[in-house]
Amino acid sequence: MKKLRLAIIGLTACSGCQLSLLNCEEELPGLLDLFEFHLFPMACSPALLEGEYDAALVEGCVSTPHERELLLELRKRSQYLIALGTCAVWGGVAALRNGEDREVLRQQVYGQSRIACETAEPQPLRSVVRVDAVINGCPPEKNELLGLLADLARGTLPAEIDYPVCTECRMRENLCLLTEGDKLCLGLLTSGGCKARCPSMAVPCEGCRGPVPEANLAEAMELYAQKGFDRITVLERLCRFYPEWKL
Ligand code: SF4
Ligand code: SF4
Numbered sequence: 182m183k184k185l186r187l188a189i190i191g192l193t194a195c196s197g198c199q200l201s202l203l204n205c206e207e208e209l210p211g212l213l214d215l216f217e218f219h220l221f222p223m224a225c226s227p228a229l230l231e232g233e234y235d236a237a238l239v240e241g242c243v244s245t246p247h248e249r250e251l252l253l254e255l256r257k258r259s260q261y262l263i264a265l266g267t268c269a270v271w272g273g274v275a276a277l278r279n280g281e282d283r284e285v286l287r288q289q290v291y292g293q294s295r296i297a298c299e300t301a302e303p304q305p306l307r308s309v310v311r312v313d314a315v316i317n318g319c320p321p322e323k324n325e326l327l328g329l330l331a332d333l334a335r336g337t338l339p340a341e342i343d344y345p346v347c348t349e350c351r352m353r354e355n356l357c358l359l360t361e362g363d364k365l366c367l368g369l370l371t372s373g374g375c376k377a378r379c380p381s382m383a384v385p386c387e388g389c390r391g392p393v394p395e396a397n398l399a400e401a402m403e404l405y406a407q408k409g410f411d412r413i414t415v416l417e418r419l420c421r422f423y424p425e426w427k428l
Contacts, residue, residue, distance in 0.1 A: 242305055
C-alpha cells in the first residue's frame with residue numbers, strides 16, 4: 182500500500198499541538214507504515230515544501246505575510262488541509278489581544294528594539310484558505326489525533342463535533358460545577374470531544390476547544406446571570422480562545 186504523504190506545519194503557535202502528536206509514542210512507529218511525514222518540524226530535520234501532499238496538518242494561526250504565503254502554497258499542494266488545534270481553528274491564545282493597538286503591544290513586548298518581521302492580527306486558517314476538517318483543543322486530545330490519522334488512512338475526514346462538553350460531562354455522571362457548584366464553567370458553549378477532561382477533575386471548563394456549533398449564547402448568558410456571573414466576565418473568559426465571541 183502506498184504511504185500517504187503528510188506535511189505538518191506550525192505557524193504562529195506554541196508547538197503544543199505537534200508535541201501532542203509526538204507524544205503518541207507507542208503508536209508512531211506503526212504509523213510509519215502508513216504515512217510518510219515529509220515535514221514535521223518537531224520530529225524531522227528541516228525540509229522545504231516539495232511536491233504534492235495527501236494532507237497538510239497545520240498548527241497555529243496566521244500572523245505574518247510569510248505565514249500567509251506558506252499557507253496558500255500548502256493549500257495548492259495538498260488534497261486535504263486540516264486545522265490542528267484551537268489557534269488554527271479559532272485564533273486561540275495568539276489572538277487574545279486582537280482589537281488592541283499593535284504598536285502599543287509591540288512596545289510592551291519589545292520596548293524600543295526593532296523587530297525584523299512585519300506582523301498583523303493573528304487570524305485562524307479559514308480566513309486565508311479553505312479548511313477541509315478541524316481538530317479542536319489546546320492542545321488536541323491524543324485520541325482525536327490518532328482518529329484523524331486513521332480517517333486519513335481510510336481516505337476519509339473526521340466528522341465535525343456538534344455536541345458540547347456538557348454532553349460528555351453528563352455521560353460521565355459528574356456533578357455540574359455550574360448548576361450545583363456555582364462555578365463559571367463554559368462547558369455548555371464549548372465544543373466537546375475532550376471527554377470533559379477538566380470538569381471530571383472538578384476544574385471548570387475554560388472553553389479551550391472553541392464554540393460548539395449553534396451555541397446558544399443568549400440562553401447560556403441567562404443561566405450564568407442566575408448564578409451571579411455578569412456578561413462581561415463570561416465574555417472575557419470565552420474570548421481567551423475564540424476572540425470573535427466579542428461580536
Ligand atoms: S492550540 Fe494550544 S497547544 Fe496548539 S499551538 Fe495553540 S496554544 Fe499551542
Ligand atoms: S460541569 Fe460544566 S461541562 Fe459539566 S455539565 Fe456542568 S456546565 Fe457542563
